[in-house]
Amino acid sequence: MTKQTYISALKNPVFRTISKASSNLKLECYVIGGYVRDFILDRGEAKDIDIVAVGSGIDLAEEVSRLLPGKPKVSIFKTYGTAMLKSGGIELEFVGARKESYSEESRNPAVENGTLEDDQNRRDFTINALALSLNEENFGTMLDPFNGIEDLQKKIIRTPLDPNITFSDDPLRMLRAIRFATQLNFNIEKKSLEAIERNAQRIKIITNERVVDELNKILLSEVPSMGFSLLHKTGLLPFILPELVALQGIDEKEGQTHKDNFWHTLEVVDNISRTTDDLWLRWAALLHDIGKAPTKRFDKKLGWTFHAHEFVGSKMVFKLFKRLKLPLNDKMKFVQKMVLMSSRPIVLASEVTDSAVRRLIFDAGEHVEALMTLCEADITTKNPKKFNKYHANFQLVRDKIVEVEERDHVRNFQPPVSGEEIMETFNLKPSREIGIIKDAIKEAILEGEIPNEYEAAHKFMLQKGAAIGLKAEKK
Template sequence: MAKQTYISALENPIFRTISKAASNLNLETYVIGGYVRDFILNRGEAKDIDIVAVGSGIDLAEEVARLLPGKPKVSVFKTYGTAMLKSGGIELEFVGARKESYTEESRNPAVENGTLEDDQNRRDFTINALALSLGKENYGELLDPFNGIKDLQKKIIRTPLNPDITYSDDPLRMLRAIRFATQLDFIIEKESLNSITKNAERIKIISKERVVDEINKILLSDVPSKGFTLLHKTGLLSYILPELMALQGIDEKEGQTHKDNFWHTLEVVDNISKTTDDLWLRWAALLHDIGKAPTKKFDKKIGWTFHAHEFVGAKMVYKLFKRLKMPLNDKMKFVQKMVLMSSRPIALASDVTDSAVRRLIFDAGEYVEDLMTLCEADITTKNPKKFRKYHANFQLVREKIVEVEERDHVRNFQPPVSGEEIMETFNLKPSREIGIIKDAIKEAILEGEIPNEYEAARAFMLKKGADLGLKTS
């Protein structure tokens, strides 16, 4: 069988430089992994490239840097035998070919020098074991010991060796399998999928940061539900996001049921993914109903209820982020706010009053558009008439938001009269009365009793002060 070559994959001048450096050092060198896979799949320009040398990857990186204009800095990681450098907007990682052996307690292997074959054996999937030679004699030749090309063509995720060994050695690969299946719209081969299910509990030895990194990539894919369905099917989701698993199922009492909030959530995530690439808004969609499991109750008169699920869910967001070692900063607060307010526009849609819209804008602040995007994604009814009606109602809310905001300027609200002015006017020291007056002015503006303007607010302040028995200075 004729050997396949992919010279066109190596058109970037950097590859000729690496080839020359490899020749200078008499090192067998290959481009391997994601770059080769994505070139064959025509997935666009790669920004990072893995280079494997049969010998010292660090020596090769330093020789490449010496040959490149400007001699870029080489970052060396001696513990792992790797080195990195950046050139022309591309990040290159160099590693010596190696073979690995694992212990049960850790995904960090014992490493020793090896051949290209050893290195390909340790790769996670056949489609990531593809290598292109950078040798002078066989430049661009494909080395594909596991028929990765065939798996690319058939859209299959498969491990090079026994999947039980692959996944047990490094359980992060289970998440990577699901992530690649989601991103590439591939199928995980049956034996491999069964092995993930069998080894699911091993995910507990993986750091939370690495787990979240893979979950983020699944969330940022075109159809995230594919990944979350696989996480659910294999049992991994129970270890990572039990709050989501708790939403699954339909209860029935006295002939009354509620929708399955787990599958509904996945629909919402897919819906929002069609309109935004914002990772944190997608997280908000994923978590918007997590408060429904702990608040679910049955009432004989009204059926199933989830009272205050938004409030409970917002508190759960903090605990979930903390457990998964996710950022407890403004990103978490944004997700909390979206979960807390997720039902507000829905309630508003049936009665779009100015005062209710003002309050929505005031409470959501700069995130009011994000909130509307989330609420529109939350429409998962299969009834076409209802679907059109709900979207039409939300369009009315959006138009009203624009109209009210242009007139009343309550987004990122700053009171027209400051606390200092109230103190000076009534000759007050810091006291409860100042807060009462400020709150009264804010409420009057939000209720539409007075416009959001200085003169009207000052007149209202004087009246409110008089009502409290305060005298002007």
């Protein structure tokens, strides 16, 4: 690329404002890292821009704010020597150039002021050490001390300095290497990959919040299996998701084997990633079979079995989410429900009855479409006939869901007869009989014995009440 090409990366007027501010303060400044990398890769215009100043990043941020229209608020983080402001939909982060030294127990470095070279040396990868000058005398000049542009062209992830030191100092960089390789479809250079394997146990000093942030980015990539394969290959996965590692391998007894559920899971995650960007549905795909390891048994008549693995897996989801500091809210409950119900449509596909579909809609509620998407992704057979047959069966289930829902309205089901009406009709105080009648009405609707309508449900209520010895009040 020519210098002019790099200047085109700085066409946003905010860069000239930063240049003017740095000139006013008589300090050097550069745009560095992801913005430069993504411009060269033509990944679209970044909304987060990192500016490094050889001097005070906080002073530079405040001067930039003074020069910008509206004087946007500067958020200052004195502990880290950084400042942030937003302008025109772009978030600018300013930091002073620094050099770092690390201790064995923490990824938080001791920091002191440094040169641009010091700052580029501390960067995680050569492709993130690229810097564009914002100084008036050489505006747009590229500073590439580690041949990062060549690595971008060769699609390589490589550390600027000794990878053993880079990864031992800050073990989060190991996950970042795998995340970038997955997002960009790059290869991790051999020495860097070997260094991750050597330092894998160091990941234990990283907080779960940081780990999950990287996992989410891997899961949201185009081909997540690439990242999880690398996590497995480098030995990081047992420290993060041992439940997945437990799925690996094929056991054989009396000539009978089962599929490798680890690699099957990665196929399912890739399949679902082609159809949805929903992070939590992708988590459900990743965890849908985790109950198979603890429930695996061999039966001489049945062969390998995984009885109740969906139920066990759904219980494991809570423990896993709690351990990793994932949200223990409706997101977790959604993943639990998807894991618990992950086999229901598969069983249903062999015999698509109205009552079974009604129960599926009732139990899945608003998530029935997500459940169907997960189950279709679970088809990983390489046999074209079987593949087409399974998908055709699932289409029958989908068609039946539409038909039954239009007729019976059982999604987000509310009983046509309320508990209050049952109490009033039979002159009851709160009691188990009310629950018996309500459950009987629900079951009658789901089984198709009565339509999901008030008149039919009211009549059924009177019959059920009489059957258990209750007498309706006369009106």
